[in-house]
Amino acid sequence: MKNKSKLSQLLPGRRKFFVTLGWSLLGFAFTGMAWIIGRFLSYSQNDPGLEPVHFGPPEKYPVDTTVTRGKVALFRDQAGFWAVTTICPHLGCKPLFESEGRVFVCPCHGSRFDCEGRLLNGPAEKPMALAMLNLDPHGNLVVYPKKAVPPGHRFKP
Amino acid sequence: MKQKSFIDHIHPARLPEERIRISSSFCLGGAAFFLFIMLCMTGLLLSVYYIPTPDGAIAGLHDLDQVIPFGRLIRSFHFWAGQLMVIAVLLHTVRIVAAGAYLPPRHFNWLIGLVLMVLTLGLDFSGYVLRWDSRSFRAAQVISQLLGQIPLMGPALQKILFGGSQMAEPGLLRFYIFHCLGGPGLSFILIMYHFWRVRKDGRFKKAL
Incomplete structure (x- = not known):
């Protein structure tokens, strides 16, 4: 028991x-x-969630820098800044930047773009868009991926 | 315990121990039913991105495999569950024949089971046609030509199943409707009847 x-x-x-x-x-x-x-x-495919991307003060980025943040890649050369919206025009994947060749390669189907978003080879049929840049009231760099700018655009802060 | 009483009523209050041994059924029917439920759920998800037109089928499969998060995983689950369900249903049929369980008093349930087996094979084939690649397209063409060879009712059957004498877009839509609505719906009704009939015919009382 x-x-x-x-x-x-x-x-x-x-x-x-x-x-x-x-x-x-x-x-x-x-x-x-x-x-x-x-x-x-x-x-x-229609709504990739394109909110403005904040990059802080422009002095943080000397000439020849490359920063990727979210769906945006920021570049700077002697003439100024530009930003590429890294959405592949083929099916909406995110092309990755390869710093050796200075090209974007899409991981989905291998479309390639140069550092200004121009199409190098398909299956994509269009270049990637350049995004508008601006300074916010505090003097910080902001990228607006919803607003496209013409190819070759440079932003001088 | 309310939720327990439903489970309790699938089986009788008492049953002999040897009747519930795994080796007396190998759970093949249960496995087929489990896979059927899984196919319904994954199929429901796949239908969000699949459009039953020649272009839509190819674009939908491409997106599922390449772009949509977990698309390939869910498609693979659907594919393999489908293959396994055909195997489970065929083995279930073989076991019933081997055990002589098609004899009275279970002869009517055997017929229901045969219809379910044919439905399963039809669902497997129609799902294959929905891929709409060159091989599955040829397979559909071969079946439509074979149907056309049946004396007297051949051309009529072709029109009913394929929407014409050739496999084309109307045929794809018909296969889609059968694969997503007609086939699973009829199967579900018959499965429920099949289960009820197992209990009613005394699956648990007499030797198989």
């Missing part, structure tokens, strides 16, 4: 542990599934 009462004291604890473990694993699995499904359903 003594043994039995010990067992009945022990077992509920063990059972509770496994029940808690089971529910938490199930919870993890369902959270993961919900995340995957959410990511899958949130794909959109």
Whole structure:
């Protein structure tokens, strides 16, 4: 009888542990599934989420610098600043900048663009857009990817 | 315990131990049903990006494989669940034949099962056609030509299933409707009847 009462004291604890473990694993699995499904359903070609990108004071970037932040790549040469909106015109992937060749290469289908967004080879059929640059009231550099500027554009702060 | 009573009623209150042994069913029907549910869920997700036109099919598959986050994962789940479901259903059929479980009193459920097997094969094939690449297009053409060879009703069947004597865009839409609505819907109704019939015909009372 003594043994039995010990067992009945022990077992509920063990059972509770496994029940808690089971529910938490199930919870993890369902959270993961919900995340995957959410990511899958949130794909959109029309709205890449183009908010202005803040780069801080322009003095931070000497001539010949390259910075990528979000969907924007910022460049500077002797003539001034320019910013490329890194959205591949083919299917909306994000081309990555390769500093050796100074080219953008799209990881999805290998479209290539030069550092001013001009098309080097397809499957994309259009160049990448250049984005408008401006200074905010505090003198910080801001890039507006929604506003395109003509090719060859330079911004002098 | 309300949520438990539903589970309890799938099985009778009492059943002999040897009837619920894994080796007496190998859970093949259950596996097929599990895969069916998985196919419904992944298929629902895929239908968000798939458009049943020749251009839409190719663009949709391309986006799913290359651009959409987890698109290839969900498409692969759908594909492999489909292949496994065909295997599970065929093995289930073989086991029923081997055990003689098609004999009375289960002969009617055997017929329901045969219809479900044909539906499964039809769903597998129609899903293949939806890829609309050159191979699946040829497969659809071959089937439409084969149907056309059936005496008397051949051309009529061709028109009903393919929307004409050739495989083309109307055929793709028909396969899509069968694959997404007709096939799964009819399957679900028959599966529920199949399960109910298992209990009613006494699957758990007598030797298989």
